[in-house]
Amino acid sequence: MFQQLMAILKGQEPLKTGPADLREAVAVLLLEAAHRDDSFSPEERAVMVKLLRSRFHLSEAESHELIAATEKANADIVQLHPYTRAVAEGMDPAGRIELIEMLWEVAYADGVLDPEEDALIRRIGSLIYVTDRDRVLARHRVLARLGLSAS
Numbered sequence: 211m212f213q214q215l216m217a218i219l220k221g222q223e224p225l226k227t228g229p230a231d232l233r234e235a236v237a238v239l240l241l242e243a244a245h246r247d248d249s250f251s252p253e254e255r256a257v258m259v260k261l262l263r264s265r266f267h268l269s270e271a272e273s274h275e276l277i278a279a280t281e282k283a284n285a286d287i288v289q290l291h292p293y294t295r296a297v298a299e300g301m302d303p304a305g306r307i308e309l310i311e312m313l314w315e316v317a318y319a320d321g322v323l324d325p326e327e328d329a330l331i332r333r334i335g336s337l338i339y340v341t342d343r344d345r346v347l348a349r350h351r352v353l354a355r356l357g358l359s360a361s
Contacts, residue, residue: 234283236312258316262277306338318352318356
């Protein structure tokens with residue numbers, strides 16, 4: 211906050227503290243899940259494109275542009291709270307559960323759930339007011355869709 215105020219007083223553009231819109235917030239959270247295992251595979255990118263197209267009715271090109279813009283901005287992201295807050299305020303409970311399913315789909319895009327991905331989804335779930343029960347049920351729905359077992 212102090213840095214933003216100083217930037218304004220110096221005539222500089224203030225630092226970005228949160229998403230410009232809900233699409234950006236969701237893309238940031240999906241990208242964070244994709245990078246959580248220290249790699250961003252083509253499979254994860256393809257899943258993100260599919261999910262963003264479906265959720266926000268974007269074209270394939272628009273989805274790729276959103277991911278590219280998010281990747282560029284991701285270097286400056288210090289915390290996820292502004293993005294989870296935007297989701298919590300901008301989505302109804304069903305939409306927030308849908309986001310958890312989207313996160314599970316990205317996490318399982320490579321066929322393996324990394325413990326860091328699991329921890330991130332648990333953390334995001336609590337920050338967007340999705341119960342543990344709903345988070346686990348969302349995981350089971352995704353595993354069933356993907357034909358994977360919950361081991």
